[in-house]
Amino acid sequence: MGVGKKIRLSRIIDPRDGRCVMFAADHNFLVGPIRGLENVESALKRAFKGRLDAVMLSPGQAKRLSYMFGGRGSPGLVVRGDWANCFRERIYALPTREVQEVIVSDPKDLVSLGASGAVFYFFTGYGDENDENRHYQRLVYFLKKCREVELPCLVTVIPMGERVTGANFVSLLETGVRMAVKAGADMLEVPYTQDVDTFKRIVNAARGVPVLCAGGPKAARLRDSLEIVAELLEAGASGVVFGRQVFQSDDPARYLDMVYSLVHEGKSVDEVMGYPKGRVRVKAAPENCSGCMLCELVCSFSHEGLFSPWNARLRIEQTRVGYRPVLCTLCGSCVEACPVGALEISSMGYVQLHREKCVGCGECVKACPINVAKFDERAKIPLLCDKCEGDPQCVKWCPSEALMVEPQ
Amino acid sequence: MVMGKTISMNRIINPSTKKSFILNVSREAILKSSINVEEVLQVFKNYCDGIVARFEQVECLFHHFLGRTAPALIVEASLESTSQVGSSLQDKVSDSSKFLVENALLLGASAILSYLFVGYERDEDEARNVELIAHLAWESERAGLPLIVGCIPFGERVTRENFPKCVELAARVSSESGADVIAIPYTGDYTSFRKIVDGVGIPVLTFDMVTPFGWGVENIVTTLKAGSSGIIITEETLQRFSISKLRSLYDFIHGRLGVWE
Numbered sequence: 001m002g003v004g005k006k007i008r009l010s011r012i013i014d015p016r017d018g019r020c021v022m023f024a025a026d027h028n029f030l031v032g033p034i035r036g037l038e039n040v041e042s043a044l045k046r047a048f049k050g051r052l053d054a055v056m057l058s059p060g061q062a063k064r065l066s067y068m069f070g071g072r073g074s075p076g077l078v079v080r081g082d083w084a085n086c087f088r089e090r091i092y093a094l095p096t097r098e099v100q101e102v103i104v105s106d107p108k109d110l111v112s113l114g115a116s117g118a119v120f121y122f123f124t125g126y127g128d129e130n131d132e133n134r135h136y137q138r139l140v141y142f143l144k145k146c147r148e149v150e151l152p153c154l155v156t157v158i159p160m161g162e163r164v165t166g167a168n169f170v171s172l173l174e175t176g177v178r179m180a181v182k183a184g185a186d187m188l189e190v191p192y193t194q195d196v197d198t199f200k201r202i203v204n205a206a207r208g209v210p211v212l213c214a215g216g217p218k219a220a221r222l223r224d225s226l227e228i229v230a231e232l233l234e235a236g237a238s239g240v241v242f243g244r245q246v247f248q249s250d251d252p253a254r255y256l257d258m259v260y261s262l263v264h265e266g267k268s269v270d271e272v273m274g275y276p277k278g279r280v281r282v283k284a285a286p287e288n289c290s291g292c293m294l295c296e297l298v299c300s301f302s303h304e305g306l307f308s309p310w311n312a313r314l315r316i317e318q319t320r321v322g323y324r325p326v327l328c329t330l331c332g333s334c335v336e337a338c339p340v341g342a343l344e345i346s347s348m349g350y351v352q353l354h355r356e357k358c359v360g361c362g363e364c365v366k367a368c369p370i371n372v373a374k375f376d377e378r379a380k381i382p383l384l385c386d387k388c389e390g391d392p393q394c395v396k397w398c399p400s401e402a403l404m405v406e407p408q
Numbered sequence: 409m410v411m412g413k414t415i416s417m418n419r420i421i422n423p424s425t426k427k428s429f430i431l432n433v434s435r436e437a438i439l440k441s442s443i444n445v446e447e448v449l450q451v452f453k454n455y456c457d458g459i460v461a462r463f464e465q466v467e468c469l470f471h472h473f474l475g476r477t478a479p480a481l482i483v484e485a486s487l488e489s490t491s492q493v494g495s496s497l498q499d500k501v502s503d504s505s506k507f508l509v510e511n512a513l514l515l516g517a518s519a520i521l522s523y524l525f526v527g528y529e530r531d532e533d534e535a536r537n538v539e540l541i542a543h544l545a546w547e548s549e550r551a552g553l554p555l556i557v558g559c560i561p562f563g564e565r566v567t568r569e570n571f572p573k574c575v576e577l578a579a580r581v582s583s584e585s586g587a588d589v590i591a592i593p594y595t596g597d598y599t600s601f602r603k604i605v606d607g608v609g610i611p612v613l614t615f616d617m618v619t620p621f622g623w624g625v626e627n628i629v630t631t632l633k634a635g636s637s638g639i640i641i642t643e644e645t646l647q648r649f650s651i652s653k654l655r656s657l658y659d660f661i662h663g664r665l666g667v668w669e
Contacts (some may be wrong), residue, residue, distance in 0.1 A: 028607075029584035032577035038607045058584035059542060063549065064609060083538050083585075085531055093573030094526055094565055100535035104542030104585065106502065109550070 001186075004150030009186060011076035011116040012054040012152065013210055013238065019263050020187075020212060021256065022054040023047050024243035026080050026119075029058035030087050036247035043247045044068055050256030054078050056119055056154075056241065059105050066114060076116035078154060081105045081142055084121050086160055099123060099161055101135055107146040107153075118146055119154045119189070124176035127162035136179065143184040154241075155185035156214065170198045177205045189214050189241045192228060196235045203236035210238035215245040221399055222255070226269045229262045239263050276407040279349040282385075282392050284325040289402035291316055291323035295394035302393045303383075313385035314372060314394060325402055326372050328385035337367030343384070349408040350387040358382070412552025417588065419480040419518045420458045420554060421611055421637055425662045428613060428638035432460040433469075434484040434521075435642055445469070451651055455658040458482045458518065460640065466515050473516070480518035482556065485509075485544060501536070505543035509551050519554040519589075520544060526578045527563035538581060545586025556589040557582035558615050558640070568620035572600040576607075583608040591640050596621035598634045605635035616641045625649070625657070632661070 001009075013020045025043055027034045037043050040061050047055075048068070054076035057065065062079045069077045084101040088094060101121055110118050122139050126132040139155065146153040157180050159172035170193050177188055189212045193199045203211050213232045219225035225245050232240065240259060249255040258272040270277065293309055293316050300311035309315070317324045334351060335343045342357035343364055360380035365373045374383040388394075395403045421428040431452055433445045449459065449472045458480040461469055466483065473481045485508040512520050524541050528534045541557055548555040559578035566574050572595040582590050591613040595601045605612045614631040616623070616639055625645045628636075638661050641654075649657070659665040 026584070028580045032573070032580045033603075033607055038603075039609070041609060060545065060582075060584040060586040063586055083535070083542065083581075085535060093570040093577055096531060098531040100531045102501075102535045102539035102542075104539060106546060109546045 002150045005147075005152050005186065008076075008116045008150065009152040012078060012154075013187065014053055014264065017264055018210065018238055020053045020210070020239035021051070021260050021263050022056055022078065022212060022239065022241040023052050023075070023246050023256065024056040024215075024241050025061070025247065026056050026058045027087075027243055029060070029080060030084060031092060032088075034244075036244070041065055041068075043252070046252045047246055047256060048075070048253075050253035051260040052256050053239070054116065056080065056243075059110075062110075062113055062115065069114065077114060078117040078119050079105060079110050079113065079115045081107065081110070081118040081120045081146075081153070082138070084123075086123070099126065099131070101138070103138055103142060107142070107149050107151045111149045111151050115151065117152045117154055117187070118142070119156060121156050121158065122176055122180050122183075123158055123160040124172045124179070125159045125161040125164035125168075131161075136183070139180070140183045146186075147184060152186040153184075154187040154189055154212070155180040155183075156189040156241075158191060158214075169193070170201065174201055174205045177202055177211075181205070181207055181209050185209055187212060187238075191216060192232065196231050199232065199235035199237065211236070212239045212241045213237050215240060215242035218244045218248045221401065222249070222258075223269065223273065223396070226258060226262060226272065229259055230269050233263065276405060277390050279347075279408045280387060280390055280392065280405045281330075281349070281408045282327050282387065282395060283404045283406055284327055285402050285404060286319075286322065286324040287402075288400045289316065289323040289325055290400045291318065292399060294397055294399060295325065295403060298393045298397040302388060310374070311376070311383060313374075313383055323402075326370055327403075328372055329370065331369060333367045333369055334364035334373055334382070334384065337363045339363060343382075348387070348390050350389070351384045352386065353382065353384060355381060413549075413554055413588070416480070416518045416552065417554050420482065420556075420589070422457060422662060426611075426637060427632075427661050427663070428457045428611075429455070429658045429661050430458040430460060430482065430613065430638065430640040431456045431479075431646075432484075432521075432616075432640050432642045434460045434462045434465065448646060452654065453479050455655050457638070460484055460521050463511060463515070481516060482519045482521050483508075483512040483515060483517040485512065485520050485522045501539045502543045502547075505540060505547045509544065509547040509553060512553060513551050517553065519556055520548055521556045521558060521591075523558040523560055524578050524582050524585075525560050525562055526574050526581075527561050527566040529563060529565070538585065541582060541587065542585040548588075549586065554588040555586070556591060556613070557585075557587040558591045560593065560615070560617070571620050572596055576600070576604055579604045579608055579612070583610050589613060589637070591615040593617045593619045594621055594623075594627040594631060595619075598630050601631055601634040601636070611637040613637055614639045616645050618644065628657070628661070 056078045058080050083104045085096045086099040088096045157176035187210045191214050246252045261267045261272045296309035296312035297307045300308045304311045314327045342354045346352040362375045364382050365375045395405045453472045456479050460482045462484050561574035575592050575595050589611045593615045614636045616625050
C-alpha cells in the first residue's frame with residue numbers, strides 16, 4: 001500500500017483503533033428519494049452534529065456538498081464509483097426486472113474532488129454466470145484505476161439475484177468477500193449474517209481487510225440496532241456503514257454518538273443508552289403498549305425458565321383504548337401483610353422474598369392492591385417482582401418502549 | 409464549481425431574475441414539421457436565454473449566436489451521439505462523453521443538454537443512460553461546462569399514476585449523477601413539483617412536453633410558483649403559440665409581466 005492510500009485510508013478508518021463509523025447518504029442515487037434523505041444537505045448537517053468517521057455520497061452530491069468536508073476534524077468523503085438498479089423493489093415506481101450495474105466515476109476525478117475513498121458494488125448469485133463475470137471484470141478494472149491514483153476502495157459485497165437462497169446466503173457472501181479481497185479491495189462492506197459465528201466466517205475470509213457492516217432497513221427499536229453493532233464488533237467487524245438507521249432516526253446525531261461510543265470507546269449497549277442499573281424503578285408508558293405480551297413471556301422465562309404468562313410478575317391489561325402494563329408499585333402492602341416477616345423491601349429497591357421464612361400462607365398475594373402478585377401453588381411461594389435484581393428484562397425486550405427504567 | 413461554469417450558468421439562467429427561457433430546436437419533430445428553424449430563431453433569438461441545437465445543426469445556425477446579447481448555445485448530447493466513437497468495453501462511454509464535451513467546447517457552447525429516460529423495457533438501456541449522464545457530468549465538470557439533464561419518463565411502464573414518481577426518480581438520479589440543471593415535465597400538481605424542486609438542490613426547469621396531466625407550458629404558472637427556474641420550450645409550443653404570446657411568456661417568466669397580462 002502506497003503512502004497516498006495510507007493517508008486517505010486513515011481519514012476513513014481511524015488508525016488508532018482500526019475502526020470506522022460511516023454514514024451512507026447515497027440512497028437517492030440508487031432508488032430515488034427516500035424518507036429522511038429528501039434533502040441530503042440538511043441530513044448531513046443533522047448527522048454532523050454527532051461523531052462519525054466518514055460519509056458516503058453520490059458523485060453529484062459530493063461535488064455540491066464538498067464545502068461541508070473542510071477542516072481537519074471533518075469526516076472522510078467516500079464517493080460512489082458505480083450505480084446499480086437492483087435496490088428498486090416493488091414499492092418503487094419502476095421496480096427492477098434485471099440487475100444492472102455501471103461505472104459512473106473515474107477514481108482520478110474522485111481524487112481531484114478530495115475524496116478519501118471510493119465505493120463499489122460486487123454482487124454474487126446472478127442467474128447468469130456471464131453477468132457475474134462482467135461485474136467482476138468491472139470491479140477489477142475499477143480497483144486497478146483506484147490503485148493508480150492511490151485511492152482506497154470500499155467494496156460492498158451483496159449476494160443478489162436468482163441463485164441466492166436463505167441456505168446459501170452466507171456461502172455466497174463468503175465467496176464474494178474472497179473474490180473482492182483477491183481483486184484488491186481495501187475495505188469491505190457486507191450485510192449482517194444475523195449471527196456472530198457466521199459473521200466471524202466472513203471476517204476470516206477477508207484475511208485482514210477491514211470488514212464494515214451495512215445497516216439495512218431501519219431497526220424497529222434503537223436497542224436492536226445497537227445490539228447488532230455490539231455483536232458485529234464481537235465477531236471482529238471494523239465498524240459499520242449505516243444509512244437508514246441514521247437518517248430515519250429521530251435524532252441522528254445522538255444515534256451516531258451512541259454507535260461511535262460502541263465502536264471506538266468499547267462501551268456496552270446499556271452504557272451508551274444511559275440505562276441505569278441497581279436501584280431502579282420500572283415505569284410504564286401505556287400509550288406505547290401494543291399488547292404483544294412479550295414482557296410477560298420474558299419475565300416468566302427469566303425467572304422460571306418457562307414461557308408462561310401466568311408465571312409473570314407483571315401483566316398486560318386490555319383497556320377501552322388499548323393496553324396497559326400493570327407493574328409492582330412497591331407500595332409495601334405485601335410486606336406489611338406477611339405474618340412471618342419473609343418479605344422485605346431490599347436495599348436495591350425491590351421486594352425480596354426470604355424463602356426459608358415463607359410458610360406459603362398467600363397473605364401477601366391477597367394484600368396486593370393491583371393483583372399483580374401471584375401464588376405458585378406447586379412451589380407454595382408468592383411470585384413477586386424483584387426487578388430482575390436491578391436489571392429488568394421486561395424493559396430490555398419491550399419492542400414498543402412501553403416499559404422504561406429509571407433510577408429510584 | 410469552476411469559474412468557467414459559473415459564467416456559463418449565468419448565460420443560461422439570468423443571474424438577476426434567476427429564471428431562464430430556453431428554446432429547443434434540436435428535436436427530430438421540429439425538423440420534419442413545417443416550422444422553419446431559421447425563421448423561428450430570427451424572431452426569437454432576442455426573446456430567449458438559450459437555444460438548444462444538435463451538433464450538426466450548429467454550423468448552419470451559428471450566426472444566431474454571434475454577439476454579446478445573443479442567446480447561449482446549448483448543445484444536445486444524446487445516446488445516439490455516442491455511437492460516433494468506439495473503444496473498449498469500459499472506456500466506451502467515458503470516451504464518448506469526453507468527445508461530446510470537447511466538441512461542445514470547440515463549438516463555443518455554454519452548456520450541454522442530455523436526457524435521462526426512465527421506463528425503458530430493458531433495464532440495461534436505463535443503466536447505459538445513467539452511465540452516460542454520470543460521465544457527461546464528470547467531463548463537463550472538468551471542462552467548466554454546465555450539464556442540463558432532461559428527465560423524461562416514457563414507455564409502457566409509465567402510467568398516469570406513476571408518472572410523478574418516475575419524474576422524481578429521474579430527477580434524483582440526474583442530480584445525484586452530477587447534473588447542474590435539470591428539466592422535468594409537469595408532474596400534475598404543485599406539491600409533487602415542489603417536492604422535486606426542494607429535494608434536488610439544483611435549478612429545475614419545466615420541460616415543455618405533453619404529459620398525462622396536460623402540456624408543460626399551460627402549467628407554467630404552477631411550476632414557477634413551485635420553484636421552477638424557467639422553461640425549455642419545444643415544437644409543441646412553437647406550433648401552437650403566436651409570436652406575441654411567446655414574447656409575453658418570456659417576459660412573464662422573467663417577472664416583467666403578470667399572469668393576466
